[in-house]
Amino acid sequence: MSVFSKLGDAMSDANRNINQKTKNMSEQSNLKRKIAYEEERIVEIYEEIGRNYYKNPQETAILKELTDDIDTRKRRIKRMKFELQAKKGFKMCIKCQAEVDEKFSFCPVCGAKLPSGDEDFE
Numbered sequence: 001m002s003v004f005s006k007l008g009d010a011m012s013d014a015n016r017n018i019n020q021k022t023k024n025m026s027e028q029s030n031l032k033r034k035i036a037y038e039e040e041r042i043v044e045i046y047e048e049i050g051r052n053y054y055k056n057p058q059e060t061a062i063l064k065e066l067t068d069d070i071d072t073r074k075r076r077i078k079r080m081k082f083e084l085q086a087k088k089g090f091k092m093c094i095k096c097q098a099e100v101d102e103k104f105s106f107c108p109v110c111g112a113k114l115p116s117g118d119e120d121f122e
Contacts, residue, residue: 024087031084038073038080045070082115091115 049066052059078094085092090099095112106113 028084028087031080031087035077035080035084038077042070042073045073 045066049063052062052066082092082094085099086102089102091102091104091114092098093100093107093110093112094115096107096110098107098109100107100109100114104114105116
């Protein structure tokens with residue numbers, strides 16, 4: 001194998017590595033944007049709950065629907081934060097929110113079992 005062939009292979013590997021890092025950074029940015037949107041929407045729903053309660057404190061059906069929406073969005077945020085940490089090479093403890101190296105199975109802060117995949121984020 002010639003020097004030029006080896007150099008070409010090395011450059012090809014470097015390009016693949018750069019492309020993967022760029023893709024990973026783009027995915028992280030996209031997740032952060034989605035998390036921010038969900039957090040903003042939760043604030044808007046809290047405001048809507050306040051307006052609805054002020055207008056008609058006895059109407060609980062709409063309030064229940066809005067609070068369920070908040071709970072769903074909070075679970076979605078937790079799932080996206082977990083995915084974001086995984087892209088950075090970490091796990092996030094579901095119990096105490098500590099950032100833990102992905103090689104661990106239990107949280108060194110609180111001792112809770114760390115999520116390993118698509119666990120339920122209740």
